[in-house]
Amino acid sequence: MKKLIWVILLAIVACQNNEVDGESNEVVAENKDSTNNKPLVSVVEIKYTSFKDYFHTQGSVVSKEIAFIKPEINGSIKTIHISEGDYVAKGDPIVTISIDVLTAQVAELNEQISFAQYLFKKQQSMFEDGVSTEIQLKEMESNLKRTIKAKNTLLTQVEKGKVLAPFNGYVEELSVKLGESISPMNSICQLVNTDQLFVEADVSENLLSEVKKGDSLSVYFPSLDLQIDDLVLNRIGKIINPINRTLKIEAKLPKIEILIPNLMAELSINHYSKDSTVCLPSRVILKNAKGETYIKIIDQNNKIVLKSIMLGRSYQAKVEVTSPIKIGTLVVDEGKSTVLSGQEVEIYK
Structure with a gap:
């Protein structure tokens, strides 16, 4: 019985020693791994x-050909040849102004010219016959030339009775109605050409030494979600605005139908680069x-x-x-x- 008890005790002690050895081996292994663990x-x-390097600024689309069309003579609107939104070519008629008064004046001058020519021929014949003097002949000649010149001047005014488009473009706003009286102070319509558009912006004078003609830039139009890259700066202003200390820069835009004047743009201009x-x-x-x-x-x-x-x-x-x-x-x-x-x-x- 005593032998059995001693055997059991020895077995328990041996198991405890094995557990301690196992734990110590695990600790050693962990320490070894920790020393080899590099971040x-x-x-x-x-x-x-x-x-x-780019700097960013805001600008807008501009057209070099945008104008309010006005007449050069007084009169009333006889015919309107265009409507808002129409595309007109250079030289196309926009409106015709009544020129009845001018036409009557031209007819009167024609009669005066005929009479002046008759007097000049008579005076010339008399001069050749020795009846009149050279001074009298010169007076008749001068009177004839003056009357012809007055007619030519009046014909120029008659030609201005038809207002023509000065360039290709769209009729944006028509400001007159049929029969209205107008003068050179009144606008007939607004005409804008979208074939050649530019993006223009004001930049600080501090960038004057960093930007130059030929620099590349990109333009983004937020309202259209449109990005245009590889544009070229083709104009730098020659005067600084004394109020906000800025100068104008400009780049030509490609022809894109949805681009119109005054559209807001965000410019990214390359002002420093190294290859x-x-x-x-x-x-x-x-x-x-x-x-x-x-x-x-x-x-x-x-x-x-x-x-x-x-x-x-x-x-x-x-x-x-x-x-x-x-x-x-x-x-x-x-x-x-x-x-x-x-x-x-x-x-x-």
Whole structure:
């Protein structure tokens, strides 16, 4: 009986020792794994790339051929040849003004010319016969020329009785009615040509040294959700507005039917570009307590090294690096805030 009790006790002690050994082995294994556990980080490789910086401003669509058409003579509207929305070509009639008074004056001048010609011929015949003097002949000749000139002037006024379109375009607004009396102070209609449109904007005078004719730009029309790229700046104003200190810039638009004058536009103008430079995502740039910028790079031993850098321009979360840096350098991206200088890391691939 005593032997049985001792056997049971020895078995219990052996089991307890095995459990302790197992636990100690697990602790050792965990410690070993923890020493080999390196933080994972993602990286950005330094390489040459192109960089462009844009400034943004608001503008609008303009037409170089937009005008309120007015008559050059007084009169009443005899015929209206157009309606609102019509497309007219250059030289097409818009309205005809009654010229009855002018026509009567032309008829009267024709009679005066006939009589002046008769007097001139008679005076010339008398001069040849030695009856009249040369001065009398010259007076008749001058009177005839004066009357003919008056008629030609009046005929010019008669021609202005038909108002013609000065350029191709659409009739936007018709301001007169049949039979109305008008004068050169009154507008007949508004005519606009949409064949050649431009986008125009006012920019700060501070950008005068950075923009030049030929710069590329993009235009976005919010109301149309339309983006047009690769436009060219073809005009820079030669005067600064003294009120808001801006100058005008302009670019020609391609012919697109839905574009119309006064449409609001958002311009993105490329005022700085480099074909080959070093750029980094702004998210990898860090600052120390002194405000100095630096990045965390990985050396050949996979250890973290802090490197100070100088920055240039930035655009859309992309920053130009102006200080020297070796091409191929690996810059820590994800995980940069949790690793320290000198710490060995593992690159996540």
